[in-house]
Amino acid sequence: MRNTPDDILFWLKTAGPAQTLAVAGRLGVTRQAARQHLEKLAAEGLVEHVTTRAGVGRPRQVWSLTGKAQARFPDTHAQMTVDLIEAVREEFGAEGLDRLVTRREQATAEAYGRALGADPDLEIRLERLTALRSAEGYMSEWRREADGTYLLIENHCPICAAAAACQGFCRAELDLFSRLLAPAVVTRTEHVLDGARRCAYRVTGG
Secondary structure: OOOOHHHHHHHHHHHOOEEHHHHHHHHOOOHHHHHHHHHHHHHOOOEEEEEEOOOOOOOEEEEEEOHHHHOOOOOOOHHHHHHHHHHHHHHHHHHHHHHHHHHHHHHHHHHHHHHHOOOOOHHHHHHHHHHHHHHOOOOEEEEEOOOOOEEEEEOOOOOHHHHHHOOHHHHHHHHHHHHHHOOOEEEEEEOHHHOOOOEEEEEEOO
């Protein structure tokens, strides 16, 4: 990993809040060098920290992205999309908007279904699904948990403004994952619209 400000921002976006020492380890530099990078980003209003104390020893600084930094990961065509959603709602009502969301979900499911294929291996389908989602800007990844379940993670939502204006998009996303990964059971465990830094889904069975 290159020791540039963009690298730090990207890592904090995908990994979440981290101590100075963890940032240094990720960059392959000394703690002092990492702190200098972080303090420069803080001066630009891109990162902030809270000080924590755990047991004996010096307090630790835990760094995270600010709202200004989050804005550097774009919400694709945010205002235009919100305006279109409101126009559809005014012209056709809530039912018309629901039909539009359902149509989009069906078209996406067909396209994703072709890309995932009929492979019964859940891990292969997760790999293909996260590759598709990452190509669309969701910064998606998956991992196997110690209990044998899987966690599907989306570190960024490029349609966040649209989802906030019409939460049918979030419902459709959960339904889509459930269809694509069946017979595994998919449940949402973290949600950006609830204040989480990312969306995450527990995938069980399959």
